[in-house]
Amino acid sequence: MSDRTYDFVIVGAGSAGCVLAERLSASGRYSVLVLEAGGSDRRFFVQMPLGYGKTFFDPRLNWNYRAEPDRGLAGNADHWPRGKLLGGSSSINAMVWIRGNPADFDEWRDAGNPGWGYRDVLPIFRKIEDNEAGADEWRGRGGPVHVTDLTRMVHPLTRAYLAAGQELGLPLNPDFNGPHQEGIGIYQITTRAGRRMSTSRAFLRPAMMRRNVRVETNALATRILFDGSRAIGVEYLKNGKKHEVRAGREIIISGGAVNSPQLLQLSGIGPADHLRALGIELRHDNANVGRNLQDHQGINYTWKARQATLNQLLRPWWGKVLAGSRYLLLRDGPLSMSMNQGGGFFRTDPALPRPNMQLYFQAFSTVLPRPGERPILSPDPWPGFSIGLSNCRPTSRGEIMIRSSDPLEHPKIVANAFSTGHDVAEMLAAVKFLRHFAETRAMRDLIVEEMLPGVSIHDDEPLIDDFRRRSGTVYHPVSTCRMGPDPAASVVSPRLKVHGFDGLRVVDASIFPSVVAGNTNAASIMTGWKGAELILEDQR
Known part of the structure; x- marks a missing residue:
């Protein structure tokens, strides 16, 4: 396996990215590189479930985003914690295991996304789970994510x-x-034997035992590299130096609702007027990148x-x-x-x-x-x-837009609450x-x-x-790269391919057509699993 060329390059080791790394590498046929901007999750207050209070403001583990002052929140500028470590936000969240209402996924399907209805995704949820309450028609047993009955x-x-x-x-x-x-x-929660069951613990750590998987921490992706309309590589910063890595098959962006639209915009994919105003070469005009933000x-x-x-x-x-x-x-x-x-x-x-x-x-x-x-x-x-x-189903919509061409500058988050x-x-x-x-x-x-x-x-x-x-966010932002069949109204197709490009997908909560009712981590993990299935199908 070359140090510079991999079959798949995954940007982001969060709730979906860790799942992708495990599923894409499981057969041993493909080489996988995971680029994670943060560091290790092997910290006491990450592994201790109630330790998430200690990670809430820790810049070593948390992006510590701050939204714009919001008239809907009486002018408050809301704190937006997002995981900056292996496991992403699954390593700093409150661990409540809620999939969403079955009708939520049927709405995704009915919006023109075949294969995303509740009956399609229920088997995936069951495969994911090792539910302490036991297996039945809805719950799973023996999967990688242990779910504790409290x-x-x-x-x-x-x-x-x-x-x-x-x-x-x-x-x-x-x-x-x-x-x-x-x-x-x-509530059921994602723990096992008194320790947090993040996606790093459930998926990435086992995958890292394989010879065909490499994980680069403290590696901040700065832009996607292209040959015409095909994505061929990723530029990233590590230890203050720029590096490039190539993908022989696909690049998968799994940065979440904030970082995924940010990376697309930095790469010239997004609202044309906004990108041109920042001096970014426009590669593809798509007004939906960063928009349609939904949050509880x-x-x-x-x-x-x-x-x-x-x-x-x-x-x-x-x-x-x-x-x-x-x-x-x-x-x-x-x-x-x-x-x-x-x-x-x-x-x-x-x-x-x-x-x-x-x-x-x-x-x-x-x-x-x-x-x-x-x-x-x-x-x-x-x-x-x-x-x-x-x-559960707010009708308010916000947006996330980069402020400049500097990948180190936090994007502008406009929640537009209430x-x-x-x-x-x-x-x-x-x-x-x-x-x-x-x-x-x-x-x-x-x-x-x-x-x-x-x-x-x-x-x-x-x-x-x-x-x-x-009021304030309950940390469930989604839909900033939403999925849909119409390139004029979405960012990725129902197979999670970025409209207008080959070899490039987004697989994380940013693709949700609409926010699910409840905590979003379970649906993000399901999206990673479903995304891996779609990617592997397309390699045949």
Whole structure:
């Protein structure tokens, strides 16, 4: 295997890129190079599940993007963490395993993308999973991604949350990835034996044992190289020096919703006027590159409780020592889980065909976070808990555009949150629903008072103002290189080939035609697996 020529060059070792590396190299027939801008994932706070609080601002592991000040968020400039290490954002996320609503994938198919319907992708999800809850028609067993059932491990207050949801008419749902998504229940998470199950651990590390796989870390792709309309190589920076590598078969961009459109634009593929204004030679005019950005927006409501929550364990030094010792010795306890233990999906309007809001229950509170610190590292000094929610199908659209021809400069992220009346109206209905939790028999005797936003905020306009000020991304950006059959309305074809080029694909969450209902990591991993299948089919 030449140091400079490979069958496949994959740009990005994230949720999809790691899957591609494993699947494309499995037969031994093809050589694979993975270029990752970040470094190793072999760090204690990456592997410890609750350690993601420590990675939230760490520039060694995180791109630490910042969106533009957003009128929809009362002028706030939102923090956008994205993984900059092996495993990408799967190495720093909250690990909740949600595939999306089956109807989401049927919508992808019906938009002109054959092979992407729910019945097409369900077998892939099952192959991916090693689900602790066991195999059935929907769940898989024996796959590379271990999915942990938290039922026996959750904080006792979670049971009150489940009872409250059922009082409000939500059915108890044992598996949000099963036959129905709607209801209230306990989340499954991607861990195994108390350690994070990132795509690096599940896919890339096994692939790196093969002689036909090479991984270059700290290697920032700066542009794609072409011979006419065929992609033939990648230019990248490492240790301050430029390098080039050639691909004999294909180049696959898997940088995610931020980095994939950025690299295409740096390579001259994107909105013509924008690229020309930056002095970038135009290779292909496609106004969709970087546009159609979709993301879930979320907010927490917080109450002071009459009984102990995780605050009393994770705030004092002795509690941290106790939890840390338990984790080191037994690999269990709160440090082995996500803070989002309970969850759910509901409809703000019964007339809706499927849920449009997602719930998150956290048996801790962070009304008083320390400056510059991820809130989960500094719970409040009194017992508290939070119920959060995020919108599943926002109609607001943003964009991600490079600021200059400098690949080291972060792109401009315009989220455009709550920019439609639809998104504002459904979020208003959703936060009112959160108040109903506090009024249930299961919850009211546990509550001392509402801390955020506080009972003085109750009319529509103050509620809207509050969620504009306190909402933010829940880290699910997608669709900036969206898939579709029409080159005038999309970036890649249903086979994930970049329109207008040979030997070039995008395979990651940026290709989603629309955002799925729920956390996006599972669907990103599925996209990597499906993408590898399409690539291998086309080599025959």
